Amino acid sequence: MHPWIAQRTTTFDSSGIRKVFDLAAKLKDPVNLSIGQPDFDVPQPIQDAAIQAIRDGKNAYSPTQGIAPLRDAINDRVQQQFGHDDRDVFISSGTSGGLVLSMLAMIDPGDEVIFMDPYFVMYPALIRLCGGVPVPVDSYPDFRLHVDRIEAAITDKTKMILVNSPANPTGVTATEQELRDVALLAKEKNIALLSDEIYSQFMYDAPFYSPATDNDQTIVIDGFSKSHAMTGWRVGYVHGPSEIIATMLKIQQYSFVCAPQPAQWAALSALDVPLTGHIDDYRHKRDLVMQGLSEKYEIEKPGGAFYAFPKAPGSSGEAFVHRAIEAGLLIIPGNIFSGRDSHFRISFAASDETLHRGIEILNRLAS
Numbered sequence: 001m002h003p004w005i006a007q008r009t010t011t012f013d014s015s016g017i018r019k020v021f022d023l024a025a026k027l028k029d030p031v032n033l034s035i036g037q038p039d040f041d042v043p044q045p046i047q048d049a050a051i052q053a054i055r056d057g058k059n060a061y062s063p064t065q066g067i068a069p070l071r072d073a074i075n076d077r078v079q080q081q082f083g084h085d086d087r088d089v090f091i092s093s094g095t096s097g098g099l100v101l102s103m104l105a106m107i108d109p110g111d112e113v114i115f116m117d118p119y120f121v122m123y124p125a126l127i128r129l130c131g132g133v134p135v136p137v138d139s140y141p142d143f144r145l146h147v148d149r150i151e152a153a154i155t156d157k158t159k160m161i162l163v164n165s166p167a168n169p170t171g172v173t174a175t176e177q178e179l180r181d182v183a184l185l186a187k188e189k190n191i192a193l194l195s196d197e198i199y200s201q202f203m204y205d206a207p208f209y210s211p212a213t214d215n216d217q218t219i220v221i222d223g224f225s226k227s228h229a230m231t232g233w234r235v236g237y238v239h240g241p242s243e244i245i246a247t248m249l250k251i252q253q254y255s256f257v258c259a260p261q262p263a264q265w266a267a268l269s270a271l272d273v274p275l276t277g278h279i280d281d282y283r284h285k286r287d288l289v290m291q292g293l294s295e296k297y298e299i300e301k302p303g304g305a306f307y308a309f310p311k312a313p314g315s316s317g318e319a320f321v322h323r324a325i326e327a328g329l330l331i332i333p334g335n336i337f338s339g340r341d342s343h344f345r346i347s348f349a350a351s352d353e354t355l356h357r358g359i360e361i362l363n364r365l366a367s
Contacts, residue, residue, distance in 0.1 A: 049269035066091025111159035171302025292359035
């Protein structure tokens with residue numbers, strides 16, 4: 001290792017998803033069910049708002065906490081939803097930026113952070129980057145939010161519980177009772193509760209429910225990347241207790257500085273863009289995948305997001321993914337998101353034609 005490289009960077013590897021993309025780079029016209037972003041374009045009113053902001057000269061740094069109209073609009077919605085006495089909001093450079101700032105603001109070396117396995121790939125890496133200790137809690141086979149397992153994992157070093165519903169990579173949504181149980185557990189134990197709600201708009205069978213409803217100390221991360229297809233625009237937001245938010249802002253001043261200003265004005269217009277049509281379309285895609293694969297694969301029905309997490313035939317999900325790539329299908333091995341190598345992730349954020357082709361290949365591989 002080069003002598004200049006910091007030791008903390010050796011505690012985690014590069015994203016396994018990138019490795020899969022490298023493996024598939026030689027494929028010609030692959031059936032791609034790997035991409036974790038919507039397949040629709042940014043809605044026209046949002047594009048127009050960004051262009052107008054640029055032409056109006058809104059291209060400089062914004063305040064670190066974000067432009068006032070966007071913060072005020074989000075804060076109004078947050079207060080209407082929760083009505084907490086002490087809850088502040090700021091605009092982050094994407095939800096990933098919000099996750100980074102949350103960890104840097106709250107996790108000290110040796111602190112333990114509990115989250116469910118399978119998990120979003122960034123969680124253990126960010127925890128280790130801060131010197132923290134990732135504590136994945138097994139959620140197989142149903143991928144539910146098991147409060148009893150979470151409670152059993154708590155030690156005197158536990159600093160945070162991190163929840164993600166709807167979840168990446170499984171698409172499974174926690175029930176209102178499960179989220180309430182975890183919220184009250186964190187409150188009782190005086191443990192920070194961080195709720196990653198980036199897929200909150202993608203709910204297919206029930207209304208979205210936030211654990212902040214039952215725990216007013218919950219830190220919530222959300223944004224516009226998935227809901228409005230703005231993944232490259234880097235606009236998220238965080239809300240929580242004012243002292244925590246102030247600390248995150250202090251770090252943002254010396255790191256991200258601010259989210260891109262034109263994109264913030266676009267996000268302001270996004271708050272008024274209806275998403276019902278897109279959500280209905282993705283519910284249809286979810287159902288298409290379930291109907292197409294349930295006969296030959298063990299698969300939990302996704303209640304949200306745009307992922308499914310089937311069990312792979314045979315003993316290795318990674319080996320199965322290699323077979324799929326050889327057959328022209330690009331999917332992601334489950335061991336990138338988990339301590340187990342038994343499943344694989346599908347993204348159904350794709351055209352119906354692509355989904356039909358992918359389902360056909362998967363069913364052929366399972367025969």
